[in-house]
Amino acid sequence: MFEAVLLTVITAATPLLIAAVGELVVERSGVLNLGVEGMMIMGAVIGFAVANQTGSGTLGVFAAVGAGMAMSALFAVLVLFLVANQVATGLALTILGIGFSGMIGEAFIGVPGLDLPQLYIPVLSEIPFIGPVFFQQDALVYISFALVALVAYGLFRTRVGLVLRAVGDNHGSAHALGYSVVKIRFMAILFGGACAGLAGAYLSLAYTPQWVENMTAGRGWIALALVVFSSWLPLRVVVGAYLFGAVSVLNLHAQALEFDIPSQLLSSLPYLATIVVLVLISANRRLTLVNTPACLGKPFVPDR
């Protein structure tokens, strides 16, 4: 029983984790992309469509990543080169993604999809309890953890990460030192788009292998909240994503076990949890402020 619950927690948490870790990189570079939901759902529909047409889940995943990157490139051109308002552009990107995905996906409603195969890690997967939970997952679950490790190492241990954090902290100084703020942000936005697309692919190829209109159901927004929740630290994103995943599936399990709790209250748990955790985190303002990218959402125009 507990094992089954844990498995569903992992599947619920993985798309949140992937999308949030991508957005974390974007925000660390000083850009606020509110279009995560739109990029994610485009990834979901394109991933499903390509997998369905080619019969290859792998190709579907790559196509979803490409779709997310294409959406984010559109965002990047608007906010970096044309210096459009980031909040408005991000919201527009979400609306565009939801509408456009509905149009593309019309032909795929009700079509059975491909399920990504589970990868059994030899030896480890045979350990009782731990094995099935941690080492019999599909590739994207492993990739999500690899991504977190990569981002955590990259941000705090490499020069690229240092430059990225510098750009997010003070774009004027970074420019004065000769770093190309626009180029670095462009790359960060593309990375965020790729992650959002991948998270979308997870939804339509692993979580529920089918296409349903508006199937992201607000997960893009939760991913955005998770970035703040984690105070822009990658390892905390893992904690946040799993907490959210747990609370959202707890709802279903509680209903199945006929707990005498109103389902509305359970549905609201993730949001209550967010508020509680944000209050707890804000108690340590110093840490929060030091990690908050100071240039977040501010447009940059070089004076050349």
Added chain:
Amino acid sequence: MAETTLSEVENKTVRVDRADKETLLDAQGLTKRFGDILANDRVDLVINKGEIHALLGENGAGKSTLVKMFYGSLDPDGGEIFWEGRKVSIGNPAAARELGIGMVFQHFSLFEALNVVENIALALPNPGNMSELASRIETVSRDYGLPLNPDDIVADLPVGIRQRIEIVRCLLQEPQLIIMDEPTSVLTPQEADQLFQTLQRLAEEGCAVLYISHRLEEVKRICHHATILRHGQVVRECDPTLETPASLASMMVGADVASVSAGDQAPDIGETRLTLQELSAKAATPFSTALNGISLELRAGEVVAIAGVAGNGQGELFDAISGEMPVAPAMVHLDGKPCGNKNITWRRKQNAAFVPEERLGHGAVPGMKLSQNIVLTRHSTGDGLVGGGFVSNAKAADLEKRIKQAYDVRMSHDDPEARSLSGGNLQKFVVGRELDRKPGILVVNQPTWGVDAGAAALIRQALIDLARSGSAVLVISQDLDEIFEIADKVAVISRGYLSAAEPAAEMTRERVGLLMAGGAEAQGEVA
């Protein structure tokens, strides 16, 4: 304005004197245009090895534009730069650093959320291993008498230390030319002395320094040669050691600068207008300063100045006095009435006026016309600007014209948006807007920050005149020259503690410097 009224004869003799030195950088005919404005017009500049070379000029004379072209942040529209006799084009800051040109910026180019090593690594082409770099930073910084702890987060450090980081960062690039843009504007006198020693040592080692400063005393003291810019052109070169600060100032402005006169009679001290009693406030953010038991009395007819290095609680103190940050009622009294919790409009109705430090964005709304900005601070102080809920644009426009004339605010067309004014002109406007009311109590934070000599003299004289007419004036300033020019009493703020106000005649720069460096704190804690 009359161009180049001074003779240029001495020019040549000075050049001859410098001829025996080796030329490091030779700029010929540098031109840079921004839209209709020629920021630099055929500027020639020669910097020799081992020379501390001053670059002087009023705000907007083109100094920053010129050095940005040397540092590769701007592309010249015309002219050539020769480095050690070889023609070079400096496409970006990395290219400048490769040549051996380093820069210490006026507005710090540090990253607050990063630590000292990370900040320095960002400016080096090959920083290598972080822990090795950290030990190099410790060695070099100690060697030059500018000790740094590599693991400190910049946000936690006071400005003096931040400047050290900038300088050490520059030194680690092993530059042959260091460009310094107003480095001492945020330092205590002792810290400035330390900086001068470092510069002199660098010059002896053969490194050249291009030094931009508004403080002509220090230019005279440490610089070997000076180039003076006016309206983007080189108007004069001279040996600053042979000049006086006054003669340097007149070269910059192109006319004699009126000296500020405090008036002959001793200040006629009246009743107490503003009282601070044990004013304390917690720091609102990790980057702000707590106020600790500040007490002060400000009486009619006197100018009291609060000296201190930036970031020691000046902004927080100003906010508490103006009402932007509410405190306990008894902590602030205006004319004997407790008002620590009253808002700014209430205090303005008590005939108090406030000029904050940041003129664009705090003192004035950038996107609003000047007349609209007047309404924002004077809507309820009896000027009839608002009646029955409606704003009288005609009356606001009249006021705008009056202030413009009285305080010599120069603008390209009538009633422009605040953001289109140059810094000095906007400062004259925001100070003039409050002075025009003839307030009984005026509190002004950094009245002449980044303002050129002519405008600064006008503003200082206006503050003195207001006090002599019977008002109480509180000036918060980092500029010691300004403080000794206008203040009757001087107090010093350090880390949120305020020293007792002492008569300016009995204060010395050394004493102010000691109080700045923590003496005020000790005094506050004893009290």
